[in-house]
Amino acid sequence: MRETGSQRIKRGMAQMQKGGVIMDVANVEQARIAEAAGAVAVMALERVPSDIRAAGGVARMSDPAMIEEIMAAVSIPVMAKVRIGHIAEARILESIGVDYIDESEVLTPADDVYHIDKNEYQVPFVCGCRNLGEALRRIAEGASMLRTKGEPGTGDIVEAVRHMQKVNQQIRQIVATKSEHLMDMARELQVPLNLVQEIHEQGKLPVVNFAAGGVSTPADAALMMNLGADGVFVGSGIFKSENPAKFAKAIVTATAHPTDYRLIAEVSKNLGKPMKGIDALSLDQHDKMAPRGQH
């Protein structure tokens, strides 16, 4: 009579977040600032990506007590991250009732071959992608929402732009391909044929796709929305800026009105310094997070 955890329920939850901003928060106080600024959800994690990058070492799921405190403090959905392939961390977060799990390359991967079989869970998952191959493999595993990987914790938008452009370019390519050649596309992308056929017919992904990894200013958010993002994740960009509450509000406004440039100009005035950031192209290959979990 009542069905929970269906694909429609899990994907639908992400559809309700469209046009919104999901903010990384490290404690209750930050979660309240995010909610007051108009975030559609918060991502609870002990260290934002730029701190994870600076600290080095192994990055793991956050303390469940800290996640529960945030769940109790705000009325908006609470997401949390697990390591790629770490089914136990995922079951733990599901058991405490987080609203969405991010199987994230920001944490140190637990399995360098397999992602979590996300179809087996009641809780929905979001995963990162750099191209359509990664996107469709994650959907086949049961991801209900996608995001670009960007290069987390850098404050540099270039990788998120690259990933969003790449996915959309490959979608256009599939739409233009003759249906009898879709098998070749599926083989090339290393993804199931039925998903390639679905893209060919619908002209779009079957789940929402947010921008993530490097969004630091209202203008960055507007850029990603104009490139076709359904919404925006902001990791370090808010609480590593000079004035988090103002940055948060301004990014929410820019995401909701991405082509109203006078308005974005207005909310961008006197914001103070954004996060300092790192030029993503200057990173050594082994310092990059985005290539993690590409299979």
Next chain:
Amino acid sequence: MKIGVLALQGAVSEHEQMLADCGVDVQLVKGVTDLIDLDGLVIPGGESTTIKKLLAKASMLSVLKDKILAGMPVLGTCAGLVLLTQDDALNGLDGQVQRNGFGRQIDSFEENITITGLDHPFPGIFIRAPYLETVGPEVEILGKTFDNRIIAARQKNVMVTAFHPELSEDSSIHELFITQCVNENKMN
């Protein structure tokens, strides 16, 4: 006939598609000027706290409230129900709303619902959904869950559902809104 979809945040394109399937013109509403010449408005699902802040930021909260009070037909789904019921938001329906009334996402569910005015069970999709704890004397209850929670109602020009008809493949709630609220209003 032209119906607006409040397009600040949430499931906007889903409502847009469903209204287009019903054969009406659709206007996305992002600001006060988009409200001119509308025969009705849909307030979609999304995060009600976010949409409320964006309504205030766009100076639309009081304008919209006045238009609804003056009789503009409105359909609110999920977050739309919350905003239409809250006193400090749009206050278009007399009732007490329980936000996230069925629990967190893990408790979100699908259930077939009997709706007054429809001849078939409607596939209700409830996502962190609210319900109406109580409703005032002028409110007609259109549907309840099997555990007796009020999840669809109408008060004159305002129709609300706690579930998401825009996520289903069934456009009959939208048709009900068009025939009962919008057309009646046009005749008056």
